[in-house]
Amino acid sequence: MDLQGFGAQLASGTWITVQLALASMACAVVLGLLGASAKTSGLTPLRWLGTAYTGMVRGLPELLVILLVYFGAAMVINQVASAFGYTQYIELSPFVAGVIALAFNYGAYMTEVFRGALATIPRGHTEAGMALGMGRLRIFRRIVLPQVWRVALPASGNIFLALLKDTALVSVIGLEDLMRETAIAVGYSKQPFTFYLAAAFIYLGLTAVATLGIHWLERRTTHGMRTLSG
Amino acid sequence: MNWQVMIDSFPALAEGALITLELVVISGILGVLLAVPMAMARVSPRPWLRALPLAHIYFFRGTPLLVQIYLVYYGLGQFEAVRDSVLWPYLREAYWCAIIAFTLNTSAYTAEILRGAIQSVPRGEVEAAETVGMSPALIWRRIRLPRAFRIALPAYSNEVILMLKGSALASTITLMDLTGVARTIIARTYTPVELFLAAGLLYVVLAFLILGGFRLVERRLNRHLQPG
Numbered sequence: 234m235d236l237q238g239f240g241a242q243l244a245s246g247t248w249i250t251v252q253l254a255l256a257s258m259a260c261a262v263v264l265g266l267l268g269a270s271a272k273t274s275g276l277t278p279l280r281w282l283g284t285a286y287t288g289m290v291r292g293l294p295e296l297l298v299i300l301l302v303y304f305g306a307a308m309v310i311n312q313v314a315s316a317f318g319y320t321q322y323i324e325l326s327p328f329v330a331g332v333i334a335l336a337f338n339y340g341a342y343m344t345e346v347f348r349g350a351l352a353t354i355p356r357g358h359t360e361a362g363m364a365l366g367m368g369r370l371r372i373f374r375r376i377v378l379p380q381v382w383r384v385a386l387p388a389s390g391n392i393f394l395a396l397l398k399d400t401a402l403v404s405v406i407g408l409e410d411l412m413r414e415t416a417i418a419v420g421y422s423k424q425p426f427t428f429y430l431a432a433a434f435i436y437l438g439l440t441a442v443a444t445l446g447i448h449w450l451e452r453r454t455t456h457g458m459r460t461l462s463g
Numbered sequence: 464m465n466w467q468v469m470i471d472s473f474p475a476l477a478e479g480a481l482i483t484l485e486l487v488v489i490s491g492i493l494g495v496l497l498a499v500p501m502a503m504a505r506v507s508p509r510p511w512l513r514a515l516p517l518a519h520i521y522f523f524r525g526t527p528l529l530v531q532i533y534l535v536y537y538g539l540g541q542f543e544a545v546r547d548s549v550l551w552p553y554l555r556e557a558y559w560c561a562i563i564a565f566t567l568n569t570s571a572y573t574a575e576i577l578r579g580a581i582q583s584v585p586r587g588e589v590e591a592a593e594t595v596g597m598s599p600a601l602i603w604r605r606i607r608l609p610r611a612f613r614i615a616l617p618a619y620s621n622e623v624i625l626m627l628k629g630s631a632l633a634s635t636i637t638l639m640d641l642t643g644v645a646r647t648i649i650a651r652t653y654t655p656v657e658l659f660l661a662a663g664l665l666y667v668v669l670a671f672l673i674l675g676g677f678r679l680v681e682r683r684l685n686r687h688l689q690p691g
Contacts, residue, residue, distance in 0.1 A: 291624065292670030293663050294631035297642055301663070304655035401527035405635055412529060419537065426538035433526040433534065440525045 236431060239418040246414030247435055253331055253410060254397045254439075260336030261396070262389075265343025272348050283344065290341035296402050298338055303330040303406040331403035339396045343389065350384040351377070383454045390447035394440055401436070411435060468654045469661045472645075476658075479644030480665045486630045486640060487673075490565035491623060497570035502577035502611075503603070516574060523571035528629050531568055536560040536636045561633040569626050576622060580615035581607060613684050620677035624670050631666075641665055 236243065272283035290298075307325045314323055354377050362372035404412035415432040419425045501516035523531065539545045539554050553559045584607050592602045634643035645662040649655050682689075 289663075289667060292628075292667035294628040294642065294666055296631040296634070297645075297659055297663055297666065300642075300646070301655065301659040304649070305659060308656060398525075398527040401529040402632070404529070412527070416533075424541055426534065426541040429530055429534045429538050433522070433530045436527055436530060437522070437525045 235427070236418075237422050237424075239414075239422070239428070242414045242418060243411065243431065243435065246409060246411035247439070249328075249409055250397075250400050250411040251439070253328065253335070253400045253403060253408070254393070256332050257335035257339065257400070258393050258396055260332060261339035261343050261392075264336055264340025265347045268340060268344030269347035269351055272344060273351060287341045287344050290338055293338075295334070295338050295399050296405065299331065299334040299402055299406060302334040302337070303327065306330065306333065327403060327406045327408035330406060331400070331408055335396060335399060335403070338399075339392055342392050342395075346385050346388040346392065347381060349388075350381045353384050354380050386447070386451055386454055390444075390451070393447070394443055397439060397443055398436065465654050465657050468652055469657050472648050472658060472661065475644050475648060476641060476661055476665055479639055479641040479662075480669060482638070483627070483630050483633075483640040483642075483666075484669065486561060486565060486633060486638075487623065487627050490562050490569060491626060493562070493566040494569035494573050494626075497566065498573035498577055499608070501570065501574035502581055505574065505578040506581050519567075520571045520574055523568050524575070528564070528568055529632055529635065532561065532564040532632055532636060535564045557633070557636045557638045560636060561630075561638055565626065565630065565633075568629070569622065572622050572625075573619065576615050576618045577611060579618075580611040583614055584610045616677065616681050616684065620674060623673055623677070627666065627670055627673065641669075 268283050268286060271279045272287075274280055274283075303325065307323070307330075310323055310325065358376050358380070359372055362376050367375070400410060401412040404410050404416070407413065411432055415428050419428045422428065501519070504512050504515050505517075505520075507513050535554075536557060539560075545551065545554060548554075554563075588606055588610065589602060592606045597605065630640060631642040633640045634646055637643070639647070641662050645658045649658045652658070
């Protein structure tokens with residue numbers, strides 16, 4: 234495949250794509266833990282909030298959320314800022330907008346994953362922690378969370394793969410990720426098929442690497458666990 | 464919040480929603496038609512037949528939908544053979560390009576869902592059909608596929624919702640679907656929050672309707688399992 238010297242450009246775009254995917258996933262994990270805590274909370278309004286969040290995201294297109302965050306959130310932020318007497322225009326960078334939008338979206342999926350994983354931790358573990366005089370936060374951090382990771386990992390891996398592919402959408406608001414760099418290369422070379430196919434194979438490579446990484450993590454976290462096969 | 468803009472643009476958005484629905488339904492039906500033979504090949508005892516749809520499934524599940532749409536819409540025009548072919552009047556249209564990309568994409572996901580369903584049809588039922596002397600083709604038509612469709616339905620309804628969300632990408636190749644209409648109106652009125660929220664609301668309503676439809680079909684297909 235002849236890339237006509239655009240290889241370096243595609244590589245720099247790929248790097249942005251990787252950064253965007255990792256940053257969004259980290260935020261989605263945090264949102265997911267918060268969402269799962271809300272959904273399993275004893276407070277009814279919090280449970281409603283969690284349910285409304287996951288239900289809404291299920292039906293909203295990712296692209297729409299990205300556009301809404303990029304164009305909408307900037308307006309809201311500036312209105313709030315000017316209400317406090319701040320006169321300069323605050324601009325939301327495409328990268329930040331992309332992270333917010335993707336984290337909002339995938340945080341909802343992570344909420345469901347963590348909710349399911351939290352339910353598999355026996356109550357006795359928490360009670361044992363309480364009997365030892367641990368605080369609620371410490372029980373969560375030392376007893377519940379380490380076990381939740383292990384249960385949640387396979388499903389989270391699938392979600393990360395979906396997120397990785399959806400980072401391409403952020404190119405629509407002008408982030409110079411792999412997709413956007415490819416479009417620039419297409420503009421110069423007039424060879425759309427060649428370059429979009431190259432981009433497709435780079436994405437395939439990224440998902441392959443991510444799959445390997447997930448398997449490695451899974452092997453690490455299930456280390457010493459008894460499995461059915463022995 | 465400018466409520467008037469939301470109300471005024473409702474008829475245009477509703478028209479966009481119809482285009483969105485049309486895209487989802489047409490590529491959904493075509494996708495299933497493609498997915499059935501692929502799923503059947505995936506469970507074949509012959510290794511070469513099993514490997515046949517693998518490349519298609521791997522490519523379309525492993526790459527972003529946006530790349531696939533661009534490959535069809537911008538990419539195909541690179542080849543003179545395509546530009547000179549009788550299909551060019553269609554391949555030039557954003558509408559058909561979106562349908563082609565969505566169909567190929569959803570067929571890959573649906574094939575995997577169907578494969579799982581076919582594999583979970585109880586062996587005893589297939590053996591019973593063999594015992595009464597049904598031919599392999601008849602077993603597929605009367606036993607395995609009808610049973611598999613029923614098993615696959617809940618997972619497939621999820622796939623249709625994902626397709627509904629994915630259809631918003633049609634707006635990136637100038638199509639006037641729900642997102643496309645919203646973006647066009649915003650370019651004129653500059654009220655992104657109002658318009659995107661209104662469009663989002665319509666998407667949620669569409670998802671709700673689709674899920675409701677599937678629930679009705681499911682209840683009808685599983686009539687014999689209901690108590691009473």
